[in-house]
Amino acid sequence: MIKIKASKFSVLEAPPADCNASGYLSEDLSLNFNKIRCVMGHSNIYGSYTQGWKSFPYEFILKGNFYPQDINNWLGNWWETIWKNFNFDINKIPFCDFIISGNWKKNHDTKLNGAVRAKNFEYKDFPIQYSNFDLQLKDKITSIKTSSLNHSKGELKGLIKFHNNAKLKNKFFEYSINGILPLNK
Numbered sequence: 001m002i003k004i005k006a007s008k009f010s011v012l013e014a015p016p017a018d019c020n021a022s023g024y025l026s027e028d029l030s031l032n033f034n035k036i037r038c039v040m041g042h043s044n045i046y047g048s049y050t051q052g053w054k055s056f057p058y059e060f061i062l063k064g065n066f067y068p069q070d071i072n073n074w075l076g077n078w079w080e081t082i083w084k085n086f087n088f089d090i091n092k093i094p095f096c097d098f099i100i101s102g103n104w105k106k107n108h109d110t111k112l113n114g115a116v117r118a119k120n121f122e123y124k125d126f127p128i129q130y131s132n133f134d135l136q137l138k139d140k141i142t143s144i145k146t147s148s149l150n151h152s153k154g155e156l157k158g159l160i161k162f163h164n165n166a167k168l169k170n171k172f173f174e175y176s177i178n179g180i181l182p183l184n185k
Contacts, residue, residue: 001022002033004020004021004022005021011074013073014041014071017038017039020036020037023049029053031051032050033049035048036048041070043064043066043067043093044066045062046062047063048060057102058104059099059100062097062100063098065093065094065095065096067094068083068086068088068096075100078110082135082162087123088118088121092118094119097114098112099114113134115132115135118130128151130149131148133145133149140163142161143160144161145158145159153182156177157179158177158178160174
């Protein structure tokens with residue numbers, strides 16, 4: 001069994017965190033923290049973390065009020081690229097439920113599945129009152145999908161995909177949107 005309590009702890013220059021974690025070390029020396037509670041930057045999250053030492057696989061399961069930019073340095077350029085056009089109100093941090101897995105040696109193998117519930121935020125200076133959206137990273141394609149996004153002029157639903165795949169040389173971005181969308185925003 002392993003129990004850790006850390007104050008002002010930072011990994012890869014992420015905001016300092018106060019964390020409590022408990023778990024165990026397996027026979028193969030892999031770490032399994034199955035109970036983590038952490039206050040970091042603007043985030044207040046709980047979840048689990050596993051880390052293997054043979055080929056360095058990892059998995060984060062994160063839930064709670066989570067400011068995605070707080071872990072930019074953990075997950076490389078692809079993560080920061082997703083969130084650079086979002087502006088969240090720090091008094092209304094989104095609720096997120098993510099599973100992030102991959103391999104520290106092979107950044108291109110990262111996978112993510114998750115959901116975000118957010119209020120009063122902006123995407124590229126477009127104010128959004130409320131939205132639930134699903135986020136997925138698979139095969140170097142990041143997808144953001146929503147069935148309901150409310151803004152001051154109405155509602156819309158849609159899908160945005162960002163491609164980071166050498167096989168799709170002519171396709172960097174695609175979207176499908178249905179609903180009321182003020183084009184000047």
